[in-house]
Amino acid sequence: MTDLPEKLYACCPIGVQNMLVSWYGRKILRERFGPEFQKIRASLASSERAGREEIGAYQDERLRAVVAHAYETVPYYGELMDRLDIRPSDISTRDDLRSLPILTREAVVENRERLLSTSRTRGRLRRATTSGTTGYPVSVCWDRGVSVMNNACLWRARDWGGVGFGRPYATLMGRLIVPARQTRPPFWRFNSSWNQLILSSYHLDEGNIPHYLDAMRERGIEMLEAYPSAAYMLARYMEMESVRLPLKSVLTSSEPLLAIQRELLEDRFCCRVLDAYGQAERVAFASECERHEGLHIFEEYGIVEILNEDGEPVEPGGSGQIVATGLHNMAMPLIRYATGDAATLKSEACSCGRTLRLLESITGKAEDIIVTSRGRMVPGPLLSYAFKGVPHLVRSQIVQERPDEIRVRLVAEKGFLPRDEERIRGGLARRLGSDVAIAFEYVDEIPMSARGKYRWVVSSVPLRWGKLSTANLYQEEDAETVGARSGHGDAN
Numbered sequence: 472m473t474d475l476p477e478k479l480y481a482c483c484p485i486g487v488q489n490m491l492v493s494w495y496g497r498k499i500l501r502e503r504f505g506p507e508f509q510k511i512r513a514s515l516a517s518s519e520r521a522g523r524e525e526i527g528a529y530q531d532e533r534l535r536a537v538v539a540h541a542y543e544t545v546p547y548y549g550e551l552m553d554r555l556d557i558r559p560s561d562i563s564t565r566d567d568l569r570s571l572p573i574l575t576r577e578a579v580v581e582n583r584e585r586l587l588s589t590s591r592t593r594g595r596l597r598r599a600t601t602s603g604t605t606g607y608p609v610s611v612c613w614d615r616g617v618s619v620m621n622n623a624c625l626w627r628a629r630d631w632g633g634v635g636f637g638r639p640y641a642t643l644m645g646r647l648i649v650p651a652r653q654t655r656p657p658f659w660r661f662n663s664s665w666n667q668l669i670l671s672s673y674h675l676d677e678g679n680i681p682h683y684l685d686a687m688r689e690r691g692i693e694m695l696e697a698y699p700s701a702a703y704m705l706a707r708y709m710e711m712e713s714v715r716l717p718l719k720s721v722l723t724s725s726e727p728l729l730a731i732q733r734e735l736l737e738d739r740f741c742c743r744v745l746d747a748y749g750q751a752e753r754v755a756f757a758s759e760c761e762r763h764e765g766l767h768i769f770e771e772y773g774i775v776e777i778l779n780e781d782g783e784p785v786e787p788g789g790s791g792q793i794v795a796t797g798l799h800n801m802a803m804p805l806i807r808y809a810t811g812d813a814a815t816l817k818s819e820a821c822s823c824g825r826t827l828r829l830l831e832s833i834t835g836k837a838e839d840i841i842v843t844s845r846g847r848m849v850p851g852p853l854l855s856y857a858f859k860g861v862p863h864l865v866r867s868q869i870v871q872e873r874p875d876e877i878r879v880r881l882v883a884e885k886g887f888l889p890r891d892e893e894r895i896r897g898g899l900a901r902r903l904g905s906d907v908a909i910a911f912e913y914v915d916e917i918p919m920s921a922r923g924k925y926r927w928v929v930s931s932v933p934l935r936w937g938k939l940s941t942a943n944l945y946q947e948e949d950a951e952t953v954g955a956r957s958g959h960g961d962a963n
């Protein structure tokens with residue numbers, strides 16, 4: 472949502488907000504769940520058990536279509552391929568892909584308009600901007616084809632979690648669905664079109680969490696789809712109060728899932744956690760299945776290469792960067808896009824019998840939790856929404872050293888204006904509430920952590936649980952990550 476509808480929505484009474492949420496759900500239902508969706512779902516169900524050759528042949532066929540389309544209608548690729556003296560007919564299989572260079576985030580930022588296909592009506596495209604939390608904010612466009620495919624992949628993951636469309640589920644993700652100033656329940660809205668309880672991730676504190684659990688019980692929720700850190704807060708509270716809430720599954724995405732988080736979630740919700748991976752650029756998708764032996768690469772969605780530092784593909788068992796080619800976005804094809812995430816390719820096949828390759832673990836950026844002076848805990852990924860679409864912003868980081876203040880460090884280019892700072896401040900204030908002051912600091916660069924990782928939100932304020940207080944998430948030196956980053960944002 473952009474600023475204006477967000478502000479208007481916030482002014483409506485709760486009943487009207489529920490109607491708006493359901494209306495939006497119905498609109499999306501029509502856009503993404505038509506006959507085409509059913510067809511893709513059926514084909515995904517069959518291809519996940521097809522032979523490797525059959526899946527490879529499908530990828531090659533889609534690749535040829537994407538490359539030919541890119542050459543003919545995307546100025547960036549037309550010029551690039553001419554310069555390299557490559558014709559579309561030279562790229563007929565996945566092996567040939569390597570004659571094309573890797574597409575960096577920086578190149579996408581610099582060539583944004585030239586990466587758009589001239590064959591699509593611009594007005595009908597969906598635009599999305601990554602938040603620039605890992606470096607350059609990248610603005611991408613999708614057409615309907617990729618939206619439908621992405622949705623079908625999401626439902627494949629939910630199916631693997633044992634919860635099909637229409638069954639009651641809850642989401643605890645980024646949508647600013649309940650104004651931060653609201654202090655009494657309901658801290659959720661209900662999308663009746665999807666049977667989806669949308670929980671606010673911005674109101675999690677000890678006083679409010681019991682209401683969340685009651686709402687989930689009342690609606691008979693079977694699955695929780697959440698940021699790991701947000702779900703973990705619920706689970707920590709449940710542990711403290713010795714409460715359990717049996718579900719069929721918990722589906723996590725968008726940030727690294729820590730082993731300690733997975734363990735506690737499984738214990739409190741009495742089910743397995745299914746971790747998924749995707750990104751706003753819509754080039755790769757992966758998810759665990761019901762056997763939890765790794766994340767299956769959704770090979771129908773994109774061609775995933777795991778490359779070492781020299782740009783060579785790693786052997787099974789090896790680790791490297793995820794470089795991926797989306798097979799469905801004809802509006803803005805991204806070929807060999809460097810996601811910035813790292814993964815390990817598993818050498819064993821999954822015991823579920825699906826032939827989709829497995830990734831052992833995916834590591835993206837790590838983020839802490841912001842603790843406000845009133846004790847609310849706001850997961851780091853939520854704050855990234857305040858930075859989306861802000862121009863001339865190269866990099867950012869949020870540092871919290873005291874409960875009543877955060878410092879926003881910005882690396883900005885020429886052209887970044889005071890009103891851009893105000894926009895970020897407004898977006899953060901809407902999410903953090905009024906009990907946290909926001910200070911800005913302009914810097915030339917933002918260093919990596921001692922362990923070479925980039926943490927976007929760094930908080931040294933302890934998490935408070937009743938009388939207990941524990942370190943913020945990533946302060947434990949060797950916090951093991953077994954998770955993923957994703958931006959699979961639909962009506963979450």
Ligand SMILES: [Zn+2]
Pocket residue numbers: 760761762763764767821822823824825
């Ligand atoms: Zn499997």
